[in-house]
Amino acid sequence: MTHSPIHQTTIDQLPVRVYASNAAMGEAAAVEAAAVIQEAIAQRGAANVILATGNSQLTFLRSLREMEDIEWNRVRVFHMDEYVGLDPRHPASFPLFLQRHFLDYVDVGAFFPVVAPVEDTEAACRAYESLLRHHPADLCACGIGENGHLAFNDPPYADFDDPVWVKVVQLDERSRRQQVGEGHFAGLDEVPTHAVTLTIPALLAANAVLCIVPEARKAEAAQASLRGPITEDCPASILRTQPHVQLYLDAEAARLAFPS
Secondary structure: OOOOOOEEEEEOOEEEEEEOOHHHHHHHHHHHHHHHHHHHHHHHOOEEEEEOOOHHHHHHHHHHHOOOOOOHHHEEEEEOEEEOOOOOOOOOOHHHHHHHHHHOOOOOOEEEOOOOOOOOHHHHHHHHHHHHHHOOOOEEEEOOOOOOOEOOEOOOOOOOOOOOOEEEEEOOHHHHHHHHHOOOOOOHHHOOOEEEEEOHHHHHOOOEEEEEEOOHHHHHHHHHHHHOOOOOOOHHHHHHHOOOEEEEEEHHHHOOOOOO
């Protein structure tokens, strides 16, 4: 069953759809993602997708892995970020998250995890950027952080015109606290201070971008992204300038941007 939005509009160039529940939002976004993937396979014989990780993406990933008629063996999967120096077996590892919640269920053609070693981190960034440029993304499915970040492009460090596609960033404290709040770390002192992330130009280079944002804790970020100025102080505000992006909200995330 495909759910209909309870509200839809366009803000600047950004189409926005609001759904009654997180589950309905995730399913609707997955239907659109499946269409993009299938079209790419039909046209070129393969599809390249960038997927976000984190609790806010769970309903979307669950619905996407259950989509029928996708030739997953023709799909290459990338993702967005990883903590510098984190043990890949750590429960907070983003490649591990994607493995547990998506890749264990579908047999994809290839998975390229972001690696973030303490040594030679810059070399790892350049290698991943080379992969992204060699396999241009058909789809990027992302979220918005509680501080308005995209991937780990936090407000103090986000750059709309970043000259590179992958880089090392220092993490904003609010971004680190979000990881504790989601249960990935026991306390702030356990959260790494740096990460490797795809930059905003890399994310927006995909042919289609679906931004998937549920939950009340994202309401302030959604409001700032949609109603505030377009500024690197709220990185997700750049989405309003991109006609190839679609924003999916559930009712809780939309409650400040679209008060009843």
